[in-house]
Amino acid sequence: MKLDHNIPYKIYLGEDEIPRQWYNVRADMKNKPAPLLDPATGKPLTAEQLEPIFCKELVQQELDDETPYIDIPEEIQDFYKMYRPSPLVRAYCLEKKLDTPARIYYKFEGNNTSGSHKLNSAIAQAYYAKKQGLAGVTTETGAGQWGTALSMACAYLGLDCRVFMVKVSYEQKPFRREVMRTYGASVTPSPSMHTEVGRKICEAFPGTTGSLGCAISEAVEEATTHKGYRYVLGSVLNQVLLHQTVIGLETKTALDKYDIQPDMIIGCAGGGSNLGGLISPFVGEMLRGEKDYQIVAVEPASCPSFTRGKFAYDFCDTGHVCPLAKMYTLGSGFIPSANHAGGLRFHGMSSILSQLYHDGLMQARAVEQTSVFKAATEFARVEGILPAPESGHAIKVAMDEAIRCRETGEEKTIVFGLTGTGYFDMVAYQQFNDGEMSDHIPTDEELQKGFDGLPQVPGQD
Numbered sequence: 424m425k426l427d428h429n430i431p432y433k434i435y436l437g438e439d440e441i442p443r444q445w446y447n448v449r450a451d452m453k454n455k456p457a458p459l460l461d462p463a464t465g466k467p468l469t470a471e472q473l474e475p476i477f478c479k480e481l482v483q484q485e486l487d488d489e490t491p492y493i494d495i496p497e498e499i500q501d502f503y504k505m506y507r508p509s510p511l512v513r514a515y516c517l518e519k520k521l522d523t524p525a526r527i528y529y530k531f532e533g534n535n536t537s538g539s540h541k542l543n544s545a546i547a548q549a550y551y552a553k554k555q556g557l558a559g560v561t562t563e564t565g566a567g568q569w570g571t572a573l574s575m576a577c578a579y580l581g582l583d584c585r586v587f588m589v590k591v592s593y594e595q596k597p598f599r600r601e602v603m604r605t606y607g608a609s610v611t612p613s614p615s616m617h618t619e620v621g622r623k624i625c626e627a628f629p630g631t632t633g634s635l636g637c638a639i640s641e642a643v644e645e646a647t648t649h650k651g652y653r654y655v656l657g658s659v660l661n662q663v664l665l666h667q668t669v670i671g672l673e674t675k676t677a678l679d680k681y682d683i684q685p686d687m688i689i690g691c692a693g694g695g696s697n698l699g700g701l702i703s704p705f706v707g708e709m710l711r712g713e714k715d716y717q718i719v720a721v722e723p724a725s726c727p728s729f730t731r732g733k734f735a736y737d738f739c740d741t742g743h744v745c746p747l748a749k750m751y752t753l754g755s756g757f758i759p760s761a762n763h764a765g766g767l768r769f770h771g772m773s774s775i776l777s778q779l780y781h782d783g784l785m786q787a788r789a790v791e792q793t794s795v796f797k798a799a800t801e802f803a804r805v806e807g808i809l810p811a812p813e814s815g816h817a818i819k820v821a822m823d824e825a826i827r828c829r830e831t832g833e834e835k836t837i838v839f840g841l842t843g844t845g846y847f848d849m850v851a852y853q854q855f856n857d858g859e860m861s862d863h864i865p866t867d868e869e870l871q872k873g874f875d876g877l878p879q880v881p882g883q884d
């Protein structure tokens with residue numbers, strides 16, 4: 424391995440280089456992402472309509488398509504200092520292993536107890552809830568990363584945190600559940616008898632192990648029926664992408680500092696928050712006509728929203744209590760195959776990323792989970808970090824590209840987002856290690872069932 428001694432192995436910025444403002448890429452978009460619609464009327468939702476569900480300032484951020492930079496409150500900046508700036512690491516060992524002329528960098532967001540980038544938005548959302556004088560927040564969690572991040576943020580601010588955790592995960596991932604409880608959150612397996620919608624679902628589907636869509640419906644009901652509570656969400660929304668731009672802004676500062684020009688930027692895409700956060704400052708340059716980059720979203724072949732979805736208005740949840748968002752979607756009734764273990768299971772995609780993809784500013788690739796775990800395992804063995812399966816999607820495409828560069832001799836600079844660690848995903852790694860993991864690619868007929876459930880929206884094709 425040959426180090427470039429002009430550039431640090433890991434580029435750590437100083438605390439004073441943590442961004443003081445988030446960057447709102449919508450301000451530079453000519454084609455703005457479509458507004459959230461009220462499912463009852465088909466009209467754009469107003470701030471007044473959103474405020475009973477979400478915190479006031481977060482509603483402002485959600486609806487603001489014009490302000491390019493939004494100040495990060497000092498208390499959030501201070502919290503960021505507990506675990507930021509996150510390092511931008513040169514993947515020397517991976518380059519050597521792949522024998523590639525490509526230069527590979529990754530931005531590592533797993534260096535905090537929640538183990539992922541989700542803390543960047545959790546602290547912001549909890550902060551605004553606190554500032555509004557609320558007693559607490561409610562949310563859903565699937566595998567548990569978002570619930571964990573939110574419980575940490577709420578513990579820091581002294582807010583109550585009520586998490587509805589998909590029942591099957593609650594039972595199969597007791598460690599995640601106990602991390603959340605250790606941080607003081609209450610964790611309820613969903614569907615539960617605790618909410619009206621939960622009781623209905625339990626009655627209609629006795630013995631059901633739950634779904635994310637169902638947990639969202641319960642969390643929203645919990646917030647709207649309790650005084651002093653609001654609902655918060657860990658991905659998909661514009662506000663979440665905004666908070667996650669700390670990732671991209673730090674990455675850009677680090678690259679600029681050492682005069683490194685990335686050619687390709689890669690990230691995994693579930694609801695789009697880490698990818699949106701990573702690419703926003705770079706896409707901003709593209710939108711302003713200053714620079715050009717190849718930007719790639721990576722998604723599971725078993726949940727292919729970008730590559731096989733439709734760009735249409737859809738519900739964000741299975742219970743249809745949430746607003747309609749225009750996005751690349753597989754339909755709110757779509758449920759990925761039960762053997763899918765690699766995360767990124769959401770049926771839709773951030774409206775911002777959907778619009779950028781639609782306008783040709785980014786590409787997308789779908790990859791199969793066995794190839795993802797293979798790449799994640801190779802990465803762990805040479806780079807030391809045990810990646811989250813979600814992050815493995817980005818690793819897979821970065822490695823494919825590096826191998827392609829070996830064949831063409833291209834000295835491409837590749838940057839990818841390493842969103843988190845996989846210590847709580849060892850059951851999935853075990854399946855892979857035992858050779859028991861399989862791939863499922865939905866057929867066109869299976870996808871059509873999801874598309875058949877797309878809502879009719881007046882004035883939309």
Ligand SMILES: *Cc1c(COP(=O)(O)O)cnc(C)c1O
Nearest residue numbers: 658693694695696697813842843
């Ligand atoms: C939640 C999560 C993701 C996917 O969510 P996005 O909103 O698409 O970023 C990716 N990686 C990790 C580690 C996660 O916890």
